[in-house]
Amino acid sequence: MDSKTYTEGLAELRGVRDEIKPRERQLAKLQAELDKLRAQRDEKVRALGAYQKAKSDRLATSAGLSVIDVVALVPSLGPQAPVSAPAESPVTGASAEDPPEAQKGVRPIKEAAGAPAPDLRPQSLEGDDRAAALTRPREAAADGAFDLDVLDEPAPATAAAPSPAPVAPAAVIPDGAQERTLPSIPEGVAGDRWIYAESNLASKRPNFKQATRQMAFLDTATGVLVWQGGTVTLDLGRASVAEILTAVYATVPADVERIYITAGDPWHQNAGRHQFLKDAVAEWLNGPLPEGWQVESSRGKDRQAGHLVHPRNPVGRWQRGKDQHSEIRSVGEWFDPAGADPATIRAAFVELWKALRRHWDDVVLMGSPSQTGRDLWSRTIPAKAGAKWADGYPVMSQEIRGLLHATAGQGRTELITPPRVPERVPGWYEADRTFAYAKHTWTSGVGVPQRVTAAAFAAMSEKEQADALFSPSHWQVRVTIPRDWDHVGLLPAPAPGERSWRYPYEGGRTFITWAGGAEVNLALRNPLQPWRIEILDGLVWEKGDPLKDWSNKLKDVWRSLRALGEVHGDEQQRQAARLASRAVRSILLYGIGTFAQRPRITTGSLELGAGGEVPEIPDGTRLTGLTDTHVTWERNIGFARDQYAHPEWAAVVWSAARAALLSGPTGTKDPETGKPARAGALHLPAGSILAFRTDAIYSSVRPDWPYSGEPGDYLLKGAMSWEQSTPTTDEEFYVLQALGRQALEAEEL
Structure with missing residues (x-):
């Protein structure tokens, strides 16, 4: 670098500095206004909380807070507050007109007497009880319910049930991080009121066919566009939203409603200017539009409106006039394109549709694999009069759904570092x-669950306890790890962070958590050494197979596409079939995820004023980004009355x-x-x-x-x-x- 370059660099640096300062002032002003509004909100919550009939869940919804936050402000609205379901009618839920509400009735786990779980290894039972208790688990394991078929393996010499051990030191938590407290079911009658199904809300087979949306596939790096009518190469300029919409609809008819981006990731073009990818995505989605276009504001019952600001697979929705609608999506929602060109990717969607049609003659590929998966599943719900569940699968109470949302994590993500392993x-x-x-969908819990408290579990015979533990279930347990345990952790425990989990492994450690029946079984009869489990509370469902038919059909489609990907004579079709098989995996994987029905998060953006003034944002929102032209926000609006x-x-x-x-x-x-x-x-x-x-x-x-x-x-x-x-x-x-x-x-x- 010479002196001239250095001087020019300093000048550029000063320019960046001058651009940063006004935005910092804007942000500081906005933060001060937010702090003031939050103080007013908290003061109002405290005042309204003094009302004799005040309810924490209603206050939480109105304030845009969680129930835990409201209880922190008004302690008298804590666990002793009435739950939503009336005592005289445990099956009554919120009416269809009630607004979505935040999670209800959250109580922190407290130390309580537990009932020891039985030793599920074969030597723990004798005679008829042993044979009866082990028959069902063996049948379940053979079909892949819990995949823990170790019943006939000899017990290791160290497998004696561990005695209670002193609590080991807690794992170190980073400064500033706070351990998450998992909720529990209230004791006694208050908790029993959670055990009901929502009224007039059940998963039923649809009596309509989804509307078909025409698709186009665009590589924004090369400009190649493929749709049903052919292939062209477009001049996209910098591939802004305006340039894409203008170029694409100058070529394809207006009834093409979905544009899948296959390569180029245009929403990341300004990523270097932002600390977070979501900010770059939001800036791209909110860029200038061609004349006549606007962000989509409303659509029919099976359509969505507004943008989804996702860091890698965003969804942008726009409309021109009243009749023309357009979505720009990433094909990465379905599969990693692995360098495939748009023509091959379109062929993959065609192969996917043809393979699915062998099992669903009314199949329609929707915008995402999760939407497609749920729609296909809904068309496997029994419809024959008199068939079990022909009236629909009941939806659990909002309290139980909130509990499962807070206590049932997804996949295990863990990095094990020194000194636990060598450097x-x-x-x-x-x-x-x-x-x-797909291995774990053959059985699921259906109907209203049975609550099994520690006392109820202790009163059961060993046979009944084993049967409960092998049923679809979710348990609050106190866990003690054997003193000489030297392998990885088996059960999840809450870690700092909204949805974070860790897996304690320290010998002698005791902790309280929630875990599914499969994991409790694994801890009790793993191939190394059983852990000590005490049951504190639990939910046990009737065994059913609501996902089995759906999953079996998807597995058949997956196998046929994999086979086609091996034997087809055309290389492009082989690659298309392989990509389509990965899309089937996404349909099942994300389809299962949609059943979890997390609290709904809505996102939005507002344009800054002419002088950079920040506009008024909706109540209960949280700022997520600030660009030269827009401020973006998100808001948790709680659990909806979702039939699925x-x-x-x-x-x-x-x-x-x-x-x-x-x-x-x-x-x-x-x-x-x-x-x-x-x-x-x-x-x-x-x-x-x-x-x-x-x-x-x-x-x-x-x-x-x-x-x-x-x-x-x-x-x-x-x-x-x-x-x-x-x-x-x-x-x-x-x-x-x-x-x-x-x-x-x-x-x-």
């Missing part, structure tokens, strides 16, 4: 479960998948026992596990597990058989993940 390891191996969630809200189904699948990540059968028989060969983290040496990522295990030892290509089998996806530095950050982890996959690909050439 250098002899290798790096990635084993990923194929189409894992079944978090109990998602929770069972997620729990079973996490358990199988530790120990589960493969699709191949063990030649010595004749039973399914087992795989999972607990079948690798202690200290060899480096990370978990949802369905994948990363270890320093090469897993020797058979692979038959069936759902749930482990596929080796990365391998480096030489010494590596153990990753200590996510960035280092992803570097090794990429290098491991490249090394295995080179090894297999």
Whole structure:
């Protein structure tokens, strides 16, 4: 660098400084106004909370706060406040006219007497009780309910039930972080009132067909556009929203409503100017529009309006006049395009539709795999008069849905770092479960759950206890880890962060958490050493198979597309079939996620005034970004009356998948026992596990597990058989993940 360049650089730096200062002033002004408004809100909440009939959930909705926040401001509205369902009618829910409300009745877990869970290993029961109690678990495990078929394995010498141990020191929590407190069901009658189904709300088979939307596929890096009418190359300029809408609709008819971006990620073009990707996305979505276009404001019942500001797969929605609508979406919602051109990606969607149509003659590919998955599932609901659940699957009370939302996590994500593992390891191996969630959909809980308190559990026989633990269930438990435990943690516990979980592993440690029946089973009868589990409370559902038909059809479609991807004579069609099979995985994976029905988050943006003034934002919102032209916000509007809200189904699948990540059968028989060969983290040496990522295990030892290509089998996806530095950050982890996959690909050439 010479003196001239340095001087010019200083001038540019001063220019950036001058641009930052007014925005900092705007932000400070906005923050001061927000603080003032929040103080006014809190004061109003306290005043209204003094009213004799005040309810924390109603105040929370009106204030845009959580119930916990309201109770912190008005302690008298805590657990002793009445719940929403009236005592005389436990099946009465909110009416259809009631506004969505925030999560209700949250009470922190407190120390309570628990009922010890039985030893589920075969030697713990005798005679008829033993045979009866173990029959059902064996049948369940054979079909993949919990994938824990270890009943006939000899118990290890160290497998004696551990006695209560002193509590080990708590894991270190970073400064400024606060441990999350999980909710519990209120004691006595107040908690019993949670156990009901919402009135006039059930999942029923639709009596209409979804409207078909025409699609186009656009590579914004090359300008190549493919649609039903052909292929063209467009001049997109900088690929702004205005340039895309103008160029595309100068070429394709107005009835093309979805534009899938296959490459180019135009919403990231100004990412370098923003600290967070969402801010860059929001700036792109809110850019200038062509004349006559505006952000979509409303649509029909099966349509959505407004933008979805997602950092990598955003959705923009616009309209021109009253009749023309357009969405710009990322094909990454469906699958990683892996460099495929727009024509191949369109062919993948065609192959996907053709394969699904063999099972659903009314199939329509909707905007996202989650929407498509839920719509396809709804068309498998029994419709024949007199069939069980022909009147629909009931939706649980808002209280139970809120409890499951707070206490049932998804996939396990954990990076294990020194000193738990060596700073250098002899290798790096990635084993990923194929189409894992499809393995755990054969049974789910249906109907209104039965509450099983500690006292009720203690009063059961061992046979009844085992039957409850092998049913679709969700348990509040006190867990004690054996003193000499030296492997990974088995059960999730809350960690700092809104949806964060950790997996305690320290020998002798005791903690309280919620866990699904599959994980409780795993902890009680894992192949190494049983953990001590005390039941504090629980929900047990009737066994049913609401997802089985849907899942079996999707698995059949997935297998047929994988086979087509191997044998088709045309390379483009082979690639299209492979991409379509990945889309089927997304349909099932994200379809299950839609059942969880999280509190609805609405997003929006407002244009800054001519002088940069920040406009008034809606009540109860949280600022998420500030650009040169717009301020963006989001607001939690609570749980809606959604007829397809079944978090109990998602929770069972997620729990079973996490358990199988530790120990589960493969699709191949063990030649010595004749039973399914087992795989999972607990079948690798202690200290060899480096990370978990949802369905994948990363270890320093090469897993020797058979692979038959069936759902749930482990596929080796990365391998480096030489010494590596153990990753200590996510960035280092992803570097090794990429290098491991490249090394295995080179090894297999």
